[in-house]
Amino acid sequence: MTSLFKQQTSDAIHELDEKLSQRFIALDPSGYFLIRIDSVADELIIEHFTNDVNEEGLATNPETGEPIGCRGGESRKPSHVYRARSAKELGIQLTEGVGPFPLSRLDHALYLGRELQRAEACLISGEPYIQD
Helix, strand or coil: CCHHHHHHHHHHHHHHHHHHHCCCCCCCCCCEEEEEEEEEEEEEEEECCEEEEECCCCEEECCCCCECCCCCCCCCCCEEEEHHHHHHHHHHHHHHHCCCCCCCHHHHHHHHHHHHHHHHHHHHHCCCCCCC
16 A cells, blocks of 8 residues: 555545534433553553433533533542553453443443553654544
C-alpha cells in the first residue's frame, strides 16, 4: 500500500468514527467508568461509579438524584477500583468469574474494550491517555 492510500484510509476511518460518535447512546444503568494510567506502577486503572438513569436518559447521582455533569466537578467515591497490567486482564476482571458485573449493556462493554486498548497503548508508549 502506498502511504497516500494509507493516509486516505486513516482519514476516512477518522471521519466515520467522528460521525458515529454523534449518535444517541443509551446510558448503562449499571454505572460508568473513569479510566486512567498509573505510569509509576505500570498499571491501568478503572474506577466504577454507580448511577441512576432518569426519564430523560440522563445519569443521575443515586444519592442526590441530581444529573451528573460530563465535565466533572462533583467529587464522588468509586464503588469499585480495578487495577491491572493489561487491557485483557482488566476485561477479564470486569466480565468473568462470579458476578455481579458492573456492565449491563454490550455497547458499553465494547466501548470499554476500545478505551482499554487505547489506554494500554499509551501505557506502553509513554504517551498521555485521555478517555474518549
